[in-house]
Amino acid sequence: MxxxxxxxxxxxxxxxxxxxxxxxxxxxxxxxxxxxxxxxxxxxxxxxxxxxxxxxxxxxxxxxxxxxxxxxxxxxxxxxxxxxxxxxxxxxxxxxxxxxxxxxxxxxxxxxxxxxxxxxxxxxxxxxxxxxxxxxxxxxxxxxxxxxxxxxxxxxxxxxxxxxxxxxxxxxxxxxxxxxxxxxxxxxxxxxxxxxxxxxxxxxxxxxxxxxxxxxxxxxxxxxxxxxxxxxxxxxxxxxxxxxxxxxxxxxxxxxxEDAAPIPSHSWSKPIFSDIDLARAFRPRAVLPVITGKGCSWGRCVFCTIPDSSGAGEKIHRDDDISKAVSIIEQLQSDYSCDHFLLTDENFSCRRQVHFAEELLRRGHSISWISYSRFEVGYTLEVCRKLKASGCKKLLVGLEAVSNETLKRMKKGTTREVIERNLRAFALAEIPVHLYCMAGFPGQDLQDAIQTLAFVIDYIRKTPSSLVSASFSEFMLSKGSGIFNNPTEFGVRITSNSDDDLLTSQFETLTPDDVQWGQFRKQANKLIVQEFDDDGMVGWEEFSLLLADRPRNNRKGCRIAGIGQEDWTRYKINLRPRERFSVCSKAADGALLVSLDTFKSITVSDAIVRGLSAFEDGATLAENYIRFTKNGAQIPPSYFLGVAESLQSAGLISVDSSR
Incomplete structure (x- = not known):
């Protein structure tokens, strides 16, 4: 039927x-x-x-x-x-x-x-x-x-x-x-x-x-x-x-x-995944999402729309019973032979994490879990060790900035001192963290953003690579956020048609800066990735969970972009398959474009094309670079290496030491 x-x-x-x-x-x-x-x-x-x-x-x-x-x-x-x-x-x-x-x-x-x-x-x-x-x-x-x-x-x-x-x-x-x-x-x-x-x-x-x-x-x-x-x-x-x-x-x-009555948390049922194509997902094992609460227990960050969109028209936070949540996880573990869970609460607070960990430990239940959270005073070393013992494999935390002045204007409800204490506790308890950072918040200057980037890189260098990942995003003026609702309070003027805007609005600051925040975001993320070893940075949620127990080293890698020019003669390019690839000069936005042998160009990764020459199979990096410049392509060494690195990452060439 x-x-x-x-x-x-x-x-x-x-x-x-x-x-x-x-x-x-x-x-x-x-x-x-x-x-x-x-x-x-x-x-x-x-x-x-x-x-x-x-x-x-x-x-x-x-x-x-x-x-x-x-x-x-x-x-x-x-x-x-x-x-x-x-x-x-x-x-x-x-x-x-x-x-x-x-x-x-x-x-x-x-x-x-x-x-x-x-x-x-x-x-x-x-x-x-x-x-x-x-x-x-x-x-x-x-x-x-x-x-x-x-x-x-x-x-x-x-x-x-x-x-x-x-x-x-x-x-x-x-x-x-x-x-x-x-x-x-x-x-x-x-x-x-x-x-x-x-x-x-x-x-x-x-x-x-x-x-x-x-x-x-x-x-x-x-x-x-x-x-x-x-x-x-x-x-x-x-x-x-x-x-x-x-x-x-x-x-x-x-x-x-309008029916403003939110659905009470006690009526939430066990999710059903039997009709979802779990086996077709692009990963080796299932990672099932589970929720224990809706909304954000803090709910004051002025750039965020969670309080405005996760209730039933009311800016409220609802928590389900932790014991019930653990029972649902036990059932899901049995139903789907799954040991990995992503807690999708917008903010799984430290207090609730502790109750969750204690319930798992009390039941002797063995799972791996990961969740979103925020920096709070409650993350002591004792608490973090309890989370670790319960199967916590990573916390995804909004850092945004480290300047106390900027954090205060964001209404983050935390300080740099709390952030530093939390990170020390996470590292000592061996709980990996992903740090979400923001660039371009209204009133933030370049020095402030660089301070955050320097803080993140310093933490990466002091911490084993398996215990940290990070990324920068650019501030967007989201409709319904505190800044959107009170733009003048934050020195912002909305410049687009807000009636036509759907998710975000265009804006300008009343004291304009000349920082291209999109470019800063790209460069910051490149610098962060370059700090990691050959294993690379694992920041994506489900992959972090699946890879958490795998041993990883901290050795600085020998990626192409990290090879000094004095070593260019040691590394030769091998085409896979033996075909030629077009390369070209720098595009206006600082990226390289791939022409793919057509008149149309598309941006790819940070690098691949358009050009006048081709890689020579078996030739060294130095020999290929000389060929490019002789043929008239004005490519700086860094862009040349970017081309080679992108082709290598896609598996189309290899770059091997010739000695």
């Missing part, structure tokens, strides 16, 4: 991840004996797209030899990430870089697509309501339409007439809403919801054109609404008929129904 409801996970979510939202909703429906089906079209899309058949198609469609070369190894790369060779650094990094290069290069056929293994943007329209709606209605060639028309609809197993599509991040906006539109055109009743839909609630409620793509938009938590509509099957969608906060189209336009 066909289920009345189909729950859909659309692309693009990182294919190494498992998504929690649909699984939580499924658990609630199952607990209330409501029939449903789940289709994970994120991992199915990646399985279809990252394949030798698709690479061959891209080669035939573009005539570009890069796809012909990648075709030979792309299935190997996908299989490697799912198998035991994942744990060999060189193999894992080659496979990951090759898949990412392939996704980026697909822009040659899909010119509007900026595609990565972990992200997607359709011509940057995700932040403009007008542009997004136009793109959904009149898209140019893109990989998702090809997947929907060739795979999803022709091979659909479900005949459900009610489809609920969960859109949790901005990378899903175009593919998710495009799927909603195509499904509605096929006569389905379509519901959209998820964290990202909640974030654009105001735009949806202002513009009835959104409802050309779906029938209902559900905001905040959708469990009550979905349960009610399933029990009310066959009825017309009407405002006020169901619980929850949502919008529909009525006789006089958009009708918004």
């Amino acid at each position: 066909t289920s009345p409801l189909l729950l859909v996970v659309p692309p693009v979510i990182d294919p190494r991840s498992t998504y929690l939202g649909v699984s939580m909703l499924a658990g609630r429906l199952a607990a209330n004996s409501i029939a449903f089906e789940i289709e994970d079209h994120n991992v199915r899309f990646f399985d279809w797209f990252v394949s030798s058949d698709k690479a061959q198609y891209l080669y035939q469609a573009t005539g570009n030899d890069l796809f012909k070369r990648i075709e030979r190894d792309i299935d190997w790369a996908k299989a490697l990430l799912r198998g035991s060779q994942f744990y060999v650094d060189a193999y894992r990094n080659k496979a990951r870089n090759l898949i990412d290069l392939y996704c980026r290069a697909s822009g040659l056929l899909y010119p509007k697509s900026d595609f990565r293994m972990h992200s997607y943007s359709y011509d940057g329209v995700e932040n403009s309501a007008a542009e997004l709606l136009n793109a959904i209605a009149n898209p140019e060639r893109n990989p998702f339409d090809e997947y929907y028309h060739s795979e999803l609809f022709p091979k659909a197993r479900s005949e459900s007439q009610l489809i609920a599509i969960s859109i949790t991040n901005n990378h899903q906006l175009f593919p998710g809403l495009r799927l909603a539109r195509l499904s509605k055109q096929r006569g389905k009743k379509v519901i959209v919801g998820g964290a990202c839909v909640t974030k654009i609630m105001q735009a949806i409620n202002r513009n009835s054109q959104f409802f050309e793509n779906f029938d209902v938009s559900v905001f905040f938590e959708g469990e009550d609404f979905i349960e009610d509509i399933c029990r009310d099957s066959g009825s017309e969608l009407q405002s006020g008929r169901y619980r929850g906060t949502y919008s529909v189209i009525g006789d006089k336009g958009i009708v918004y129904h």
Whole structure:
């Protein structure tokens, strides 16, 4: 018998991840004996797209030899990430870089697509309501339409007439809403919801054109609404008929129904992952997400929108019972033979971490876990050792800055002194941390940002490489954040049309600086990565968890960019396969571009192309560099090495010592 409801996970979510939202909703429906089906079209899309058949198609469609070369190894790369060779650094990094290069290069056929293994943007329209709606209605060639028309609809197993599509991040906006539109055109009743839909609630409620793509938009938590509509099957969608906060189209336009009562934490059910394609994920073992609380117990950081979007219209924080959470983990461990868990709480506070660890230790339960947190006075060495004993493999912590003045303006609720004490305790207890840093916060000057970068690099140098990773992001003015709601208080002027803006707004500071914060972010992240050994920096959440128990060294590596010019004669280039690669001069933005033997260029990694010369197989780095400059390509040594390093990371060449 066909289920009345189909729950859909659309692309693009990182294919190494498992998504929690649909699984939580499924658990609630199952607990209330409501029939449903789940289709994970994120991992199915990646399985279809990252394949030798698709690479061959891209080669035939573009005539570009890069796809012909990648075709030979792309299935190997996908299989490697799912198998035991994942744990060999060189193999894992080659496979990951090759898949990412392939996704980026697909822009040659899909010119509007900026595609990565972990992200997607359709011509940057995700932040403009007008542009997004136009793109959904009149898209140019893109990989998702090809997947929907060739795979999803022709091979659909479900005949459900009610489809609920969960859109949790901005990378899903175009593919998710495009799927909603195509499904509605096929006569389905379509519901959209998820964290990202909640974030654009105001735009949806202002513009009835959104409802050309779906029938209902559900905001905040959708469990009550979905349960009610399933029990009310066959009825017309009407405002006020169901619980929850949502919008529909009525006789006089958009009708918004607000139900501010949040779903109590005691009613949260065990998530169901049985219909999620866990085996297709790009990793060797399952890492299951679990939640013990929603919202942030601090909730005051002025750049953050968590307090505004994770409740049911109220800026509240809800915690589930720790004993119940551990019991759910025990059940999931048994159901799915899984020992690795990512606690997805926006802020799993130190206090709750301690209770969680004590409950695990009391039960003698053995798991590996990782969570998000913030710097707090409670992280003593004793506490950290207890977390470590319970199976904590890493904490993902928002550092942002180390200047007390900047931390105070951010309303972070911590100080540099607390941060330093916490980091000492983490290191002594051997708990790895990932440090999220921010550049370009309003009022922050270059010296302040450099101070944070210097602090991070100093900590990396003092700490074993297995115990730290870090990354910089650029400040974005998020709609609904404290700064957006009070811009003048922070010296900010909004310069874009905030009615059309979806997730972020353009702005300028009242005391402008001339710092290019995007460039600073790129350079800071490069400097951080250069501090690590041959194993590289493992910062991604699930990979950190899977690799946590693997022994790693602290030896400074001999990556290409780290080779001194005096050693250039020792290292020779070997082409893999024996083909020529184009190289060229520096692009205006400081990156190198890949022409891939066509007139179109795309940015790839930090390096690969366009050019006048080719690498000579068996020639040393020094000999190749001389050939480039003789042929008129004005390439500084650092850019030349960047080209070679990117090609090596993608597995297309090797660079070996000739002695």
